[in-house]
Amino acid sequence: MYPLRGSFAPHCHYHVTTKEYAKAYQNSLALHTQQNPKDILINRKSLTLSLAPLEFVVAHQIHSDRVEVVNRSIGWYEESALECDGLITNQKNLVLTILTADCVPILLHDPIQQAIGAVHAGWRGTKAHIVAKTIEAMQREFGTNPKDTLAYIAPSIGKCCYEVGEDVAKYFEEDSYTQKGDKFRLDLPYLNAQQLLAMGVAQENITHSHICTACEVERFFSYRQECGCDGRFMSMVWMES
Template sequence: MEPFFRFENLGQYAECLHGVTMKNAAHPLSFSMALHTGETKETVIANRKTVERLFEKKQICHFVLANQTHSDHVHVVKEPETKGWESLESAVLDCDALVTNLKGVMLGILTADCVPVLLYDPVQKAVAVVHAGWKGTKANIVAKTIQTMQCEFGTEPKNMIAGIAPSIGQCCYEVGEEVASHFFHLPDVLNAKHNGKYMLDLPLANKMQLMQVGIAEENIEMSGICTACDVEHFFSYRKEGGCSGRFMSLIGMQLDV
């Protein structure tokens, strides 16, 4: 079985490598990638090693993860070194978006319902991965990530390619007014219900934010997969009652061969 969900648009660029891990019963913990949720560390690291082997053949040397905190903090990876991969302690602290122009470095984000966004600039040669839950989306973390790429690498949004990975869909994401009120300026992402609650479309909110900073709509690919509807293949914190598994979205550029 193909171990990853992949995007067609990002997949067109040989230099850019990406993948979104999926649940897999052939591996322990259904192939969870999370070190922070209490499972045996060695088991999770073994799962990560499986991912590593799949990319190693393609000129990837390092993997970088963050200690995600639902912030809008963006970190630029400037050193070719592995962080957060075999221990939580070495992860980039208090951060929800990673960017780099280093080749051979894979950036990863862990989620189970929140929105993972993968970004690639094929002109200036840079990548980013973003974790956008409702708090990150409220803070427009995707725009902040792209601003960082503009400052650091001269990225122009019109050149960028984006993939919005499996995340909880509007079909399954009911929120109260206190959350919905942060998105009243994006009316298309909310459906008001009779009980005073709202159905929130977080993947669409992130797509709109990407378009607002100048990424072309045709360069944004939505997975179209709701994690809560598809718990067979993805972890869903809501649907699975606070499950502890997480899947990982990764992006990087291979070393010149």
């Protein structure tokens, strides 16, 4: 199966890879986990060929609220030293990528100022408002107006499957989880959408994949469903020149 594909605008696209996309290791694209880097680089090479002449940026994701402005390819052929969870650019043909297996990838496009962003939000990043801070960085760097901004919330673990303890649930608003005994089901995609709305992004400009990685573990890596897998799928956004 091909990646999930979409376009924010005629010249701005997003893709999400699935397990079937390449052969080795069911197409993990992560260098930082325990899989053989040779196989991962083969997978990345095949992605490079299919999307030539695009260049890629991979962050070393650390569950933080750090956002970096990038202008050139980083972390594609070796483990990334760029520690952050939000990437932004106004460069064309530069693909911003997020690697996940349950966490929420959020892809952003400002079609007026011609800028893009990519966000990695697990519960820690959501607690730290990483998606809001990425929009703020786009405002600061590129003059982005949130009301013009388009957002895609890519496949991630849904409220149907994301069980957390009270120690995690207590950080979030009561409408973002359901409680059954001492178990809580947290809705990370909803929380990130709420943060986008609070920043001024319009409801109609937020697209949800409505795909839960744990429910659709045949297509997507799920850390929870696979009991701590090493595989990661890649969500990507770029503008063509």
